[in-house]
Amino acid sequence: MCSVWAQDVRDGRHDLSPDPNAAAHLVRDRVVRDVSEERDLSAGSAASARRRLVRDRLGVDAQARRAMVRPERERLSGDVELDETMVGGVAVGTMGGSGTKAPVMIALERNGSQLGRVRMAVADRPNTLQLVQFAQDVIEPGSTVHTDGATGLRRLTGLGYHHEPTVALGNPDQDSILPGVHLVASLLKRWLIGTLHYRIEPAQLPYYLDEYTFRFNRRTSHKRGMLFYRLLQQAINTDPHPLKTFYSQYDS
DSSP, rough: OHHHHHHHHHSSSSSOOOOHHHHHHHHHHHHHHHHHHHHOOHHHHHHHHHHHHHHHHHHHHHHHHHSOOOOOOOOOOEEEEEEEEEEOOOOOOOGGGSSSEEEEEEHHHEEETEEEEEEEEESSSSSSHHHHHHHHBBOTTEEEEEOOOGGGGGGGGGOOOOEEOOOTTTOOOOGGGGGGHHHHHHHHHHHHHHHTTTTTTTHHHHHHHHHHHHHHHTOOOOOHHHHHHHHHHHTTOOOOOOHHHHHHHHHH
């Protein structure tokens, strides 16, 4: 610091100010000048280094998301709300599933008035029987499944579930229809907006849902350090995902 100050004084850039923060200001200015000069001399290499840094950071994030879901995780049970929502940016001139948004299936445990665990998955198209298959994958048979009364979901009764539909069409009390799923859907969209600023790649959306599920299901944990420990445990039990497998999308 003293050598930097002395050099600046010899260069006539600063006087010997009694300001106690002068040394910090001098160092800051000197660092800014050095970075600017380096950028001017090697703009190409600096840009390449920044690109590699961003690529590596995104690759590590992608690796972590692959480990956020245990393959043998338990299915939901008890009272479960089942529905789907549309995720994506603003679609001008289109409504519902007719736009470019992605349909996301959501199943949520309810413990009385409390929200329990959640499961999410991306559907190929909205309003299809894929939601029934999703229910079979994530909900334990014998559970009570609450839906919005969609016709295709009636077959849940024959699959070993207690189906309790609440018809949404024309219902004056819309707030009473699957309030838990609608709350989770709103929180998911707010999280995606704040984190990704509406930028969602279809190939990456399932892994963003895995990350949100991991965070949501552990939202009441009092030992936050154990979450990282749990993530390491699950990383050991999942298939390896080398960084180079994620590089192609960032190098293009």
